[in-house]
Amino acid sequence: MxxxxxxxxxxxxxxxxxxxxxxxxxxxxxxxxxxxxxxxxxxxxxxxxxxxxxxxxxxxxxxxxxxxxxxxxxxxxxxxxxxxxxxxxxxxxxxxxxxxxxxxxxxxxxxxxxxxxxxxxxxxxxxxxxxxxxxxxxxxxxxxxxxxxxxxxxxxxxxxxxxxxxxxxxxxxxQRPWQTVETRLQHNGREYSCTLTPAGQMKLGGAGDIFPNGYHDKGVCSASTTETSHAANLWLSELHSPDADDAQRTLFKGIRHGILSPYGVEDATRRQDGARQRATEVATAALFSQPDTLRQALAGDTVTLRLTSTALVTPGLGGEGGMLRDQIGAWRALSSAPQPLTLQVKNADGELQAVQVKLEVAAFNFGVNELALKLGMGHGESDKLNLTALQQLLGPDLKPGTDPGGWVGDYLAQNPDNSGRVWQMAQQLKDIWARQSHRRDGGEPYKAAQRVAMLAFEIGAVPCWNCKSGKDRTGMLDAEIKREAIAQHQGHAPSRPEAALDAGMRELFGKVLTQGGNLEVQAYNTGAPGNKVMKQLPLGSLLNLSYAQRVGDAAAWQQAQGLSTLLKS
The missing domain is CATH 1.20.58.450 (Cell division control protein 42 homolog)
Structure with a gap:
C-alpha cells in the first residue's frame, strides 16, 4: 500500500x-x-x-x-x-x-x-x-x-x-478568454439587443478590468467551488432597444453571479472570508453598472449604492442552506461595517483608486426548484430573510393596497415618470407576499424574484441575483426578466402574478431563452450550452414545474435544454 x-x-x-x-x-x-x-x-x-x-x-x-x-x-x-x-x-x-x-x-x-x-x-x-x-x-x-x-x-x-x-x-x-456576449432578437418587428459582460471585461479603459485582483480577460466558472479571490460566474446583464433616433435605451440592467459561498472550502473562517471577498466583487460590479455613480465616486464623492440580492437556492437537502447563510453573512458584514465602505477600483489609467460607498443591501431568497415549489422545502428560513428585505424595499406595512415606503417610497416621493409602473409592481409584490404565492409554482416559478429585480431597476437600485452555479436558475430569472421587460416596452401592463402566458408571450419567452445570451454563458461554464432547469421528471405533473407550459414550443424547449443533460455541474 x-x-x-x-x-x-x-x-x-x-x-x-x-x-x-x-x-x-x-x-x-x-x-x-x-x-x-x-x-x-x-x-x-x-x-x-x-x-x-x-x-x-x-x-x-x-x-x-x-x-x-x-x-x-x-x-x-x-x-x-x-x-x-x-x-x-x-x-x-x-x-x-x-x-x-x-x-x-x-x-x-x-x-x-x-x-x-x-x-x-x-x-x-x-x-x-x-x-x-x-x-x-x-x-x-x-x-x-x-x-x-x-x-x-x-x-x-x-x-x-x-x-x-x-x-x-x-x-x-x-484558462480560456471570457468575452462579452452580444445577441439580438426580434419580436413583433422590433429588435432588442442582449449584452452579457463577464467580470474580466468590466473595464474603464484599455488597462484591464476594474478589480484589484484582475481577471486578465479570463473567468471563474461555476465549478470553482474553492475560489476565494473572485466571485464565481460574475456577469453584467443588459437589455437594450433602439429609440426612434437609434440611441440605445436600456430596458434592464443587473448583476448575475454564482453563490457567494466558496462552499468547497471546509475551513469555516476561510470560507466566510472568501464569501465576503466575493460579495465585495459583486458590490464593485454593481457600482460599475451605474456609470454616473461610479464617476462621482472616482471624483472623490461619497456615493450611496443600493442593491437587492436575490438568491434562488433551497435551504434543506444538498447543502444550499449553509451556502445561503454564508452569502447572507457576507452581505451583512459589508452593509453593517462602518459606512462609508471603501472599495478599491482600477480607474481608466489602470491605477488602483479607493472610492467611498454607502452600501445598502436588501437580501432575499426565493426557492424556485421542485424541492421548494412542489415539496415546500426551505421557505421558513427564507421568509425570515424576505420579511426584513421586503420591509427595506417597500416599508414596514406590507398589506396590499397600502402606499409603499422604504426604498420605493423614497423613490416615489420624487414624482418620477415611471411612478405608475413602480406602484403597480410594488403592489404585486405585496400581494404575492400576502398570499404566500411565492411558495408554489402557480404557473410562474419566478414570480417574486422577477418582480424584486425589475422593481429594483425601476427605482435606480442595482438588482443582483444568483443560484448555486449562476447559470441555470439564474439564467431562467434572466430570461423571465427580459421577457417581461420587452413585453412592457411593447405596451403591455406589468403581467399579473401567476397569469398564464398567451401565445405571443410564450413565443417571446422562447426567443429570450434561446437568443438572449444564456446558452453562451452556460457554455463558458461547462463546455456545452444548455439549461439544466429544462427537464421532465419521471413522476410527471406531480413534481414537474410549469416551464413546459410557459415555453410552449417543443423546439424552443430543446434548444434551451441543449446538452445540459450530459452535465453534472
Whole structure:
C-alpha cells in the first residue's frame, strides 16, 4: 500500500487550486516504474499544446458569434467530448504522467474524435448523447489505470481520477478568454439587443478590468467551488432597444453571479472570508453598472449604492442552506461595517483608486426548484430573510393596497415618470407576499424574484441575483426578466402574478431563452450550452414545474435544454 506521502505527491491540488492564468512551468522527467511521479505546475503553453486544433475553444467562439446555432448539434457534442479529453490529458500532466502509455491512449482518442469532426454537422441522436457517458467512464478508467500503475490502490485511484478530472476541467474553463456576449432578437418587428459582460471585461479603459485582483480577460466558472479571490460566474446583464433616433435605451440592467459561498472550502473562517471577498466583487460590479455613480465616486464623492440580492437556492437537502447563510453573512458584514465602505477600483489609467460607498443591501431568497415549489422545502428560513428585505424595499406595512415606503417610497416621493409602473409592481409584490404565492409554482416559478429585480431597476437600485452555479436558475430569472421587460416596452401592463402566458408571450419567452445570451454563458461554464432547469421528471405533473407550459414550443424547449443533460455541474 502506498504511503500518504505518495498520494500527496500524486495529487495535483496545488496547481489546480489557483485560477491565475499564468502559473510557472518547471522541468520534469517521465515517471519511473515503481516510484511516485513528481507533481509539477503547468504553464499556459502546456495547456495550449493539450488542446487540439479546432477543439472546443474554437467551437465556443463560433457559437458566441451565432446565437441561433443548434445547441444540440453533433459538433457541439464533439466539442464537449474534446473538452473531456483535454481535461484528462491535463490531469495526467498534473500527476507527472504526461508521457505515460495512458496519455498516449488519450491522444489517440482525441485524434479519433478530431477526425470525426469532419463529418457534416447535424442534430445529435440519443445514442450519440448516451455515448458521452461511456466516454466519461472510459476517461476516468484511463486516468485510474495510470495511477494504479504508479502505485495507488485501485479504489483510491478511481477517487483520485474523478477528482482530478473535475479539477482539470475547471482549470481549462478558467484558462480560456471570457468575452462579452452580444445577441439580438426580434419580436413583433422590433429588435432588442442582449449584452452579457463577464467580470474580466468590466473595464474603464484599455488597462484591464476594474478589480484589484484582475481577471486578465479570463473567468471563474461555476465549478470553482474553492475560489476565494473572485466571485464565481460574475456577469453584467443588459437589455437594450433602439429609440426612434437609434440611441440605445436600456430596458434592464443587473448583476448575475454564482453563490457567494466558496462552499468547497471546509475551513469555516476561510470560507466566510472568501464569501465576503466575493460579495465585495459583486458590490464593485454593481457600482460599475451605474456609470454616473461610479464617476462621482472616482471624483472623490461619497456615493450611496443600493442593491437587492436575490438568491434562488433551497435551504434543506444538498447543502444550499449553509451556502445561503454564508452569502447572507457576507452581505451583512459589508452593509453593517462602518459606512462609508471603501472599495478599491482600477480607474481608466489602470491605477488602483479607493472610492467611498454607502452600501445598502436588501437580501432575499426565493426557492424556485421542485424541492421548494412542489415539496415546500426551505421557505421558513427564507421568509425570515424576505420579511426584513421586503420591509427595506417597500416599508414596514406590507398589506396590499397600502402606499409603499422604504426604498420605493423614497423613490416615489420624487414624482418620477415611471411612478405608475413602480406602484403597480410594488403592489404585486405585496400581494404575492400576502398570499404566500411565492411558495408554489402557480404557473410562474419566478414570480417574486422577477418582480424584486425589475422593481429594483425601476427605482435606480442595482438588482443582483444568483443560484448555486449562476447559470441555470439564474439564467431562467434572466430570461423571465427580459421577457417581461420587452413585453412592457411593447405596451403591455406589468403581467399579473401567476397569469398564464398567451401565445405571443410564450413565443417571446422562447426567443429570450434561446437568443438572449444564456446558452453562451452556460457554455463558458461547462463546455456545452444548455439549461439544466429544462427537464421532465419521471413522476410527471406531480413534481414537474410549469416551464413546459410557459415555453410552449417543443423546439424552443430543446434548444434551451441543449446538452445540459450530459452535465453534472
Amino acid at each position: 502506498p504511503s500518504l506521502n505518495l498520494l500527496q505527491a500524486l495529487r495535483p491540488s496545488n496547481w489546480m487550486r489557483s485560477s491565475d492564468a499564468r502559473p510557472s512551468a518547471t522541468a520534469h522527467d517521465g515517471p519511473v516504474a515503481g516510484s511516485a511521479p513528481a507533481p509539477r505546475k503547468l504553464s499556459a503553453a502546456d495547456i495550449q499544446r493539450v488542446a487540439p486544433d479546432g477543439g472546443w475553444l474554437s467551437h465556443l467562439s463560433q457559437h458566441a458569434q451565432a446565437p441561433q446555432a443548434s445547441s444540440r448539434s453533433l459538433h457541439g457534442l464533439y466539442a464537449l467530448q474534446s473538452h473531456k479529453l483535454e481535461a484528462a490529458h491535463l490531469a495526467l500532466h498534473g500527476f507527472g504522467l504526461g508521457d505515460s502509455a495512458e496519455a498516449k491512449t488519450l491522444h489517440a482518442m482525441a485524434e479519433q474524435l478530431q477526425a470525426a469532426r469532419f463529418k457534416p454537422d447535424r442534430a445529435v441522436q440519443p445514442r450519440e448523447m448516451a455515448s458521452n457517458s461511456q466516454l466519461s467512464r472510459d476517461v476516468r478508467t484511463v486516468i485510474a489505470t495510470a495511477l494504479t500503475r504508479a502505485g495507488l490502490p485501485a479504489k483510491l485511484a478511481q477517487r483520485e481520477a474523478k477528482a482530478s478530472l473535475q479539477q482539470a476541467s475547471t482549470r481549462l474553463l478558467n
